[in-house]
Amino acid sequence: MALRFRQSEILDIARADGRVVVEDLAQRFGVTLQTIRRDLTDLADAGMLDRVHGGAMMRTGVSNIGYETRRRMNEGAKAAIARACAQMIPDNSSMILNIGTTTEAVARELLGHRNITVVTNNLNVANILVANESCDVMVAGGGLRRSDGGLVGDLTTEFIAQFKVDYAVIGASALDRDGDLLDFDMAEVRVSKAILRQARQVFLVMDASKLDRPAPVRLASLSQVDAVFTGHALPNDLMVKCTEWQTAVHIVAA
Amino acid sequence: MALRFRQSEILDIARADGRVVVEDLAQRFGVTLQTIRRDLTDLADAGMLDRVHGGAMMRTGVSNIGYETRRRMNEGAKAAIARACAQMIPDNSSMILNIGTTTEAVARELLGHRNITVVTNNLNVANILVANESCDVMVAGGGLRRSDGGLVGDLTTEFIAQFKVDYAVIGASALDRDGDLLDFDMAEVRVSKAILRQARQVFLVMDASKLDRPAPVRLASLSQVDAVFTGHALPNDLMVKCTEWQTAVHIVAA
DNA sequence: GCGATAATGTTCGATATTGTTATATTCACA
DNA sequence: TGTGAATATAACAATATCGAACATTATCGC
CATH class of the missing domain: 1.10.10.10 (Winged helix-like DNA-binding domain superfamily/Winged helix DNA-binding domain)
Structure with a gap:
């Protein structure tokens, strides 16, 4: 112009x-x-x-607006996915929640759980779970990313490495046809990889918008995931692979 | 919207x-x-x-009656103290802020500072400083104390040890007649001690209610502090000691 | 100068915001 | 627990602002 x-x-x-x-x-x-x-x-x-x-x-700090928009996106579907995931997590267990609006939805669904320990590198998750008196919250240290309240960096990775928990609940920015989980940010992916290493079971929560779109950094494969919670069916070939990999797929209606 | x-x-x-x-x-x-x-x-x-x-x-996440009461207490005085302290901190510098409603007030006064790095073990400080685009926020990892949004524990202490900053801005629960800073919680004190070690200059912010009241754990001595910002004059004998110790005392009118 | 194109002005129905008033809720205190 | 004051919500009326269509004026290349 x-x-x-x-x-x-x-x-x-x-x-x-x-x-x-x-x-x-x-x-x-x-x-x-x-x-x-x-x-x-x-x-x-x-x-x-x-x-x-x-x-x-003047443009308001792009960050907040973008985040709010993302949070509102698919709100209902996310809540349903989160509920299904939270139901698989029993009381008296420990877990790590990473960055992402869907994991935040899971945190909301965990508000009723008793006697759980949640480790997170997501400031919003911490803020949400403050409301659950029966939940020990461990916040991972690191640099605060104001676009989404995420804590990332080497220090975060090191921090995570000190735990061993029952469940990891992770989100990802994208899932491609081969079953690879992808994300945009290198530092965040390093943290997420650490999270996978420290958990006995891995749950992936992901709304339908994440299917088959591009993102540059590979985080993991669906084969490393124990259960996927998502809103729409996966492509057929992926479903077959999931069966091979013994990755449970939970399709949740909104 | x-x-x-x-x-x-x-x-x-x-x-x-x-x-x-x-x-x-x-x-x-x-x-x-x-x-x-x-x-x-x-x-x-x-x-x-x-x-x-x-x-x-503002959303604090921490919604705790006791905390809110404390935050409201001496609100005006705290803001004035915080302002005086923030004025001593230049742009382009790094600092650590610890737990306490007065340090949170300092965080609010830092919203206009440019190009600063803030390390904190206080979730509320992090939430406040998200609004300052020109501020790098490092959140110390650790267990979240829901009574005040504080992060405490050995992991927090270790995390803090990785930094070396220009200023430490600390609060304390009490200051006794000998010039000893006191606090209630052992774990928190360990973190605060670490903070003192990692800072070139130490500022103590403290409203008048903290003077001469009991608390069990010794955090440090005023002699280790470079400047005190408070609302009321200190007892005379303490003032004398501060002169000896070269601890500047700033009495701030509300 | 002339026609083509872009910029601006004018008008008007549609939409958004604010004020007003009446009616519910909530809070603080006895 | 009840009571009065303060605060909140809802509905409607009064304004202010917007966007689109079309008319008018300016600008440019020839």
């Missing part, structure tokens, strides 16, 4: 004040409200501003 | 003060109570605030 003269000035003002008001701009530039609105919609479409009623504002 | 102007300001205020009051906001923005309530409900629905009777507060 070729920035018009006025538009680039609007951006300057927005950067300085954090926000702009349609009425003010119209007056300042001596044009009609409609013209300013057109400018703002253009700028918003180009992703340089967030349009709001009456004006526009 | 597209945040309205007012809503994003409300969020800023909430982040700075930890909470907002419907009546105050209505007055400040010159709108009716109903409008503010609608804003707060929206923000709460979006998961950015927790709605409470009469207003809203």
